[in-house]
Amino acid sequence: MKTNVHNLFVYGSLRSGFKHPAYEYISKYFTFVGNARVKGKLFDMGSYPAGVPVQEDTFITGELYVIKNASEFSWAIGQLDDYEGIRTEAGETPLYRRELADVYLEKETVKAWVYWYNGDVQGRPVIESGDLLSYIQSKK
Numbered sequence: 001m002k003t004n005v006h007n008l009f010v011y012g013s014l015r016s017g018f019k020h021p022a023y024e025y026i027s028k029y030f031t032f033v034g035n036a037r038v039k040g041k042l043f044d045m046g047s048y049p050a051g052v053p054v055q056e057d058t059f060i061t062g063e064l065y066v067i068k069n070a071s072e073f074s075w076a077i078g079q080l081d082d083y084e085g086i087r088t089e090a091g092e093t094p095l096y097r098r099e100l101a102d103v104y105l106e107k108e109t110v111k112a113w114v115y116w117y118n119g120d121v122q123g124r125p126v127i128e129s130g131d132l133l134s135y136i137q138s139k140k
Helices: 021-029 070-083 132-139
Strands: 007-010 030-044 049-053 059-067 096-104 109-117
Touching (some): 007 030, 007 096, 030 109, 030 132
Antiparallel strands (some): 007 059, 030 049, 030 059, 049 109, 096 109
């Protein structure tokens, strides 16, 4: 999985607005580029969101980051892979998978790594806005 893409798109607990402890990690190794969108559908899994890629023009709202120091990318993304449950024991299915996707900023499109949900979303509520932050605020 060698690549020179050092961008990361986040839509859940890693977004700045959640004030999650994991965000402190993100802000240490990554620089905020801007608010962005990716083609996908967002589902409410209860205690976490599930982003699933789609072909149609349905978007997930999130934030785009770029690594501060390119030489640290492999290590930094590895830590996030652990956080997202990508590395599993033999026989276990990872909760998420990390893939490159087109991420849409206001004036440009870039490639970035996205953590897509790797499980079944059947019967789960769709977050129609594609924005987890506004969805949670609307439920309060």
